[in-house]
Amino acid sequence: MIIGAGVVGCAIARELSRYQAKVCVLERESDLGCGQTGANNGVVHPGIDPPPGTLKARLNVAGNAAFPRLCRELGVPFRRTGLLAVVTDPEEAMLLPLSKLRAEANGVKAEVVEGEDLRRLEPALGPGAYGALWAPDAGITCPFRLTQALARTAARNGVVFELETEVAGMLVGRGRVRGVRTTRGDYLARWVVNCAGVDADLVAGMAGPPEFTIHPRKGEIVVFDRGGPAVGRVLGVLSLKGDPHSKGGGINPAVDGNLLVGPGAREVADRRDTAVSADGIRKVLDKFTRLVPALARATPIAAFAGLRAATYREDFIVRPSAHMDNLLHVAGIQSPGLAASPAIAAMALGQLADMGFSAPSRPDAVVAPPPRLFRELDPAEQTQAAAADPGHRRVVCRCETVTESDVVAALRDPVPATTLEAVKRRTRAGMGRCQGAFCGPRVATLIARERGIPLWEVTRAGPGSWLYAGPTRR
Amino acid sequence: MGGHPGGPGIVAVRGAHATMSGEVDVCVVGSGPAGLAAAAAARRAGAGRVVVVDRETSPGGILPQCIHDGFGLEEFGEAFTGPEYAERAAGDAACVGVEFWQGTTALALGPGPELVLVGGSGRQVLRPRTVVVATGCRERTRGNILLPGTRPAGVFTAGTAQRLINVMGVLPGRRAVVMGSGDVGLIVARRLHLEGCEVEGVYEILTRPGGLVRNVVQCLHDHGIPLHLGHTVVEVHGDRRLEGVTVAAVDADGRVRQGTRRRVPCDTLITSLGLIPELEILRGLTDGTVDESMRTGLERVFLCGNAAFVHDTVDCVTACGRLAGRAAARHAAGLRWPRRVARVEAGEGVRQVVPGALSELAEAARFHLRLDVEGFDVEVQARARDRPLARWRLRAVSPTQAVALTAGPARLERLRQDRTLAFVARPGKEEAGGRIHRR
Ligand SMILES: Cc1cc2nc3c(=O)[nH]c(=O)nc-3n(C[C@H](O)[C@H](O)[C@H](O)COP(=O)(O)OP(=O)(O)OC[C@H]3O[C@@H](n4cnc5c(N)ncnc54)[C@H](O)[C@@H]3O)c2cc1C
Numbered sequence: 001m002i003i004g005a006g007v008v009g010c011a012i013a014r015e016l017s018r019y020q021a022k023v024c025v026l027e028r029e030s031d032l033g034c035g036q037t038g039a040n041n042g043v044v045h046p047g048i049d050p051p052p053g054t055l056k057a058r059l060n061v062a063g064n065a066a067f068p069r070l071c072r073e074l075g076v077p078f079r080r081t082g083l084l085a086v087v088t089d090p091e092e093a094m095l096l097p098l099s100k101l102r103a104e105a106n107g108v109k110a111e112v113v114e115g116e117d118l119r120r121l122e123p124a125l126g127p128g129a130y131g132a133l134w135a136p137d138a139g140i141t142c143p144f145r146l147t148q149a150l151a152r153t154a155a156r157n158g159v160v161f162e163l164e165t166e167v168a169g170m171l172v173g174r175g176r177v178r179g180v181r182t183t184r185g186d187y188l189a190r191w192v193v194n195c196a197g198v199d200a201d202l203v204a205g206m207a208g209p210p211e212f213t214i215h216p217r218k219g220e221i222v223v224f225d226r227g228g229p230a231v232g233r234v235l236g237v238l239s240l241k242g243d244p245h246s247k248g249g250g251i252n253p254a255v256d257g258n259l260l261v262g263p264g265a266r267e268v269a270d271r272r273d274t275a276v277s278a279d280g281i282r283k284v285l286d287k288f289t290r291l292v293p294a295l296a297r298a299t300p301i302a303a304f305a306g307l308r309a310a311t312y313r314e315d316f317i318v319r320p321s322a323h324m325d326n327l328l329h330v331a332g333i334q335s336p337g338l339a340a341s342p343a344i345a346a347m348a349l350g351q352l353a354d355m356g357f358s359a360p361s362r363p364d365a366v367v368a369p370p371p372r373l374f375r376e377l378d379p380a381e382q383t384q385a386a387a388a389d390p391g392h393r394r395v396v397c398r399c400e401t402v403t404e405s406d407v408v409a410a411l412r413d414p415v416p417a418t419t420l421e422a423v424k425r426r427t428r429a430g431m432g433r434c435q436g437a438f439c440g441p442r443v444a445t446l447i448a449r450e451r452g453i454p455l456w457e458v459t460r461a462g463p464g465s466w467l468y469a470g471p472t473r474r
Numbered sequence: 475m476g477g478h479p480g481g482p483g484i485v486a487v488r489g490a491h492a493t494m495s496g497e498v499d500v501c502v503v504g505s506g507p508a509g510l511a512a513a514a515a516a517r518r519a520g521a522g523r524v525v526v527v528d529r530e531t532s533p534g535g536i537l538p539q540c541i542h543d544g545f546g547l548e549e550f551g552e553a554f555t556g557p558e559y560a561e562r563a564a565g566d567a568a569c570v571g572v573e574f575w576q577g578t579t580a581l582a583l584g585p586g587p588e589l590v591l592v593g594g595s596g597r598q599v600l601r602p603r604t605v606v607v608a609t610g611c612r613e614r615t616r617g618n619i620l621l622p623g624t625r626p627a628g629v630f631t632a633g634t635a636q637r638l639i640n641v642m643g644v645l646p647g648r649r650a651v652v653m654g655s656g657d658v659g660l661i662v663a664r665r666l667h668l669e670g671c672e673v674e675g676v677y678e679i680l681t682r683p684g685g686l687v688r689n690v691v692q693c694l695h696d697h698g699i700p701l702h703l704g705h706t707v708v709e710v711h712g713d714r715r716l717e718g719v720t721v722a723a724v725d726a727d728g729r730v731r732q733g734t735r736r737r738v739p740c741d742t743l744i745t746s747l748g749l750i751p752e753l754e755i756l757r758g759l760t761d762g763t764v765d766e767s768m769r770t771g772l773e774r775v776f777l778c779g780n781a782a783f784v785h786d787t788v789d790c791v792t793a794c795g796r797l798a799g800r801a802a803a804r805h806a807a808g809l810r811w812p813r814r815v816a817r818v819e820a821g822e823g824v825r826q827v828v829p830g831a832l833s834e835l836a837e838a839a840r841f842h843l844r845l846d847v848e849g850f851d852v853e854v855q856a857r858a859r860d861r862p863l864a865r866w867r868l869r870a871v872s873p874t875q876a877v878a879l880t881a882g883p884a885r886l887e888r889l890r891q892d893r894t895l896a897f898v899a900r901p902g903k904e905e906a907g908g909r910i911h912r913r
């Protein structure tokens with residue numbers, strides 16, 4: 001039993017689906033990846049930041065190494081862009097060799113670049129960039145597609161995904177968790193894995209006295225339209241100065257060509273508070289426009305905020321519960337949790353084995369990459385697809401060229417999309433420059449048709465998020 | 475999505491879903507009033523095969539969702555509703571032998587010109603002699619202005635809301651706040667009100683309404699909908715569905731005035747933040763600059779209608795389409811593609827001017843401008859670096875209304891004396907309230 005269908009929960013589900021075990025994933029939201037997994041930069045960090053010796057450092061480096069193969073296997077976009085951690089103040093140049101030492105201690109390739117070499121690596125950098133640490137192993141991926149592909153593969157191998165099912169308590173007895181109590185009834189389980197992201201401490205608390213606490217740390221990210229400054233690398237800032245809470249973040253290209261700027265960092269009290277603040281946006285833009293001045297003329301198309309699941313020790317937690325023999329915590333998975341996710345899943349399986357879990361492997365396990373979208377096909381394939389399928393002749397989302405058949409495929413996925421947001425995560429319909437103004441009603445119409453419900457019962461992201469009030473008077 | 479319950483049906487169009495192949499003289503992308511006018515004009519000017527492609531299943535562009543009247547006063551001397559105007563324009567084009575490929579999206583454009591189309595019978599590459607891009611506008615969104623807050627359901631652009639109500643028969647919500655007072659916003663406010671959705675108010679950041687006075691009176695005052703000038707929405711609230719917005723008074727620089735924040739409960743926010751020309755298929759090829767006959771920087775490709783300049787009325791859009799269509803027919807028949815001989819820029823007091831270039835073939839031109847000045851008795855000059863080349867006097871101008879200036883052969887001859895000319899506008903008489911608006 002896995003609690004939480006973020007990238008970590010889904011990666012663990014996929015690993016477990018290689019075995020002949022009954023696996024079920026419980027997720028509170030109406031879709032996969034609605035937590036941190038749906039609000040990050042998609043950067044596959046190289047591992048230059050985490051302090052040497054930490055679990056974070058180890059899993060980050062191992063996860064990064066596993067990414068190219070995993071993405072190829074699952075049909076998920078991945079690009080090695082490399083990362084430049086930039087110093088803008090010559091007085092802070094000593095940070096470069098220091099960071100290089102740290103990177104090397106983590107086993108990460110890195111070198112210091114300055115002047116011409118730096119501009120050659122990233123022509124978009126402004127005059128303020130003095131020097132940088134260059135880590136060629138950094139990459140970018142699409143967190144939604146990755147999570148979907150992991151879940152899809154798991155589902156094809158028999159894993160059951162129960163969405164809109166919130167774990168509210170645990171049934172415990174004699175030092176073991178017997179099952180969980182949810183908003184949709186009780187589920188019995190022999191093994192429970194807690195991957196509940198920002199709420200992992202609350203879930204842990206359902207099984208006994210507190211073992212750790214998580215304090216949500218908010219970060220705003222601004223999305224810029226394609227066709228803006230051509231930034232080819234992941235860019236970060238190395239600095240000792242400034243607000244310690246605004247550490248991290250940067251500018252990075254996303255696999256679909258948009259530019260992401262941010263995040264900042266700010267502790268918040270409310271675990272649901274993903275509101276974007278004017279102040280947060282301003283700080284992020286002020287800070288990073290200095291790196292790439294051309295950003296000032298670029299067009300933003302959206303802003304969102306994510307909550308990192310930070311613990312006080314700031315390290316990942318992948319260990320059995322102190323109170324329950326069959327409960328594994330996979331918690332505190334903040335950045336670079338996406339990059340580390342393949343290694344986290346592998347470690348979680350090792351831990352489960354140490355705890356006594358065993359099952360024969362599944363000889364017929366399949367890999368089920370998501371169907372390729374029309375946009376991803378080459379011209380000849382597009383011609384074929386459009387000839388064979390009238391649904392590929394109807395473009396539903398103009399900004400991202402998503403066809404009716406792309407949307408229908410998402411609605412019929414093994415872990416089906418049922419809401420506007422879920423379709424957006426799977427197809428990008430609504431993520432483009434018009435932000436759903438054009439495709440929103442069209443996608444909603446398809447959802448209504450596929451599910452056999454009236455248009456006004458379609459939601460944006462599950463119960464309570466109704467899109468339309470009802471029919472007009474005539 | 476095919477039906478238009480809000481208005482009379484569009485005429486059945488001859489040639490719809492015909493085989494998408496063969497030789498094409500003029501291919502028009504977009505069947506709004508600009509595209510329809512361009513296509514009909516091209517046929518009338520002697521073009522052989524003229525095809526209009528549009529991703530919608532019926533022609534008319536944005537018009538079928540504009541069920542209010544007031545369209546075509548200049549063109550037809552009569553006030554039509556949007557669907558009626560569309561029906562007329564489509565009928566006219568069909569009568570002169572224009573072919574319609576509805577339900578067809580232009581995915582990409584390339585030099586040649588070459589168009590990648592998907593629809594009707596599949597995906598294909600078309601190589602027409604000329605292409606007229608008439609793809610209209612899209613709306614500025616809350617994302618473009620980075621409006622802070624949560625991201626719940628219930629935030630719609632005015633155009634989307636208009637489409638939901640008038641074309642799809644769906645009510646977006648029960649209590650709405652409208653942000654921005656452009657014409658589309660005003661018209662949607664009235665529509666929502668008439669459909670039983672309470673409109674709490676319209677909030678406009680400037681100190682003047684963005685739309686026509688006529689619309690302020692007929693859409694708001696007549697229905698008791700408050701208009702808050704110098705106010706804007708500063709934050710969005712609600713986790714799942716919108717629960718409210720924070721509104722505030724702002725100063726001339728758009729900064730929130732202390733102590734004026736107020737939370738307004740509502741389940742719907744309509745954003746009417748302006749229109750942006752849809753130049754998607756020109757991206758990476760050429761910018762949206764056109765010359766006096768709507769030629770783009772890409773050989774044998776034209777741009778017209780709201781995609782070239784956000785016009786105030788459909789009549790201007792139609793005239794602009796006609797200009798492009800006529801020129802396209804001539805180039806399809808073999809007329810050489812001209813060089814550009816002058817650049818036209820917006821100078822002091824002028825926000826935008828179209829055309830942005832003059833070609834060697836230019837004999838006359840019609841300039842469309844958006845000004846930053848208001849007042850009475852305003853002088854607009856077209857200047858070379860050091861001297862005025864031509865002057866126009868305007869009785870009354872305002873930043874919210876476009877102005878059109880004509881240059882006949884004599885004036886144009888003078889304008890072509892320099893390679894770069896800038897349009898400038900001096901504020902109107904002080905006592906008449908003239909001033910410069912800065913953005
Ligand atoms: C702004 C930001 C930027 C980031 N950028 C990067 C980056 O570029 N690269 C990188 O590697 N990492 C990045 N991260 C970190 C990365 O996003 C996370 O480490 C990763 O997504 C963690 O995945 P997860 O599955 O553990 O958590 P989540 O995705 O948060 O998943 C937890 C899930 O558990 C569910 N859940 C919680 N409680 C319950 C319950 N009681 N019952 C049922 N379900 C429950 C939640 O709904 C959620 O879906 C970033 C994070 C943030 C916030």
Ligand SMILES: Cc1cc2nc3c(=O)[nH]c(=O)nc-3n(C[C@H](O)[C@H](O)[C@H](O)COP(=O)(O)OP(=O)(O)OC[C@H]3O[C@@H](n4cnc5c(N)ncnc54)[C@H](O)[C@@H]3O)c2cc1C
Binds near residue numbers: 529530537778
């Ligand atoms: C929401 C909205 C409401 C408006 N309301 C009014 C009003 O009430 N009164 C008024 O006078 N003016 C109104 N206008 C202004 C209106 O845009 C113009 O009057 C006129 O309709 C513009 O004509 P057009 O032909 O340039 O563009 P449109 O009418 O927008 O037509 C463009 C057409 O191109 C198609 N298209 C775009 N890209 C492609 C592609 N790649 N492939 C195929 N087809 C494509 C579109 O589907 C559309 O049918 C409104 C504009 C908007 C956006």
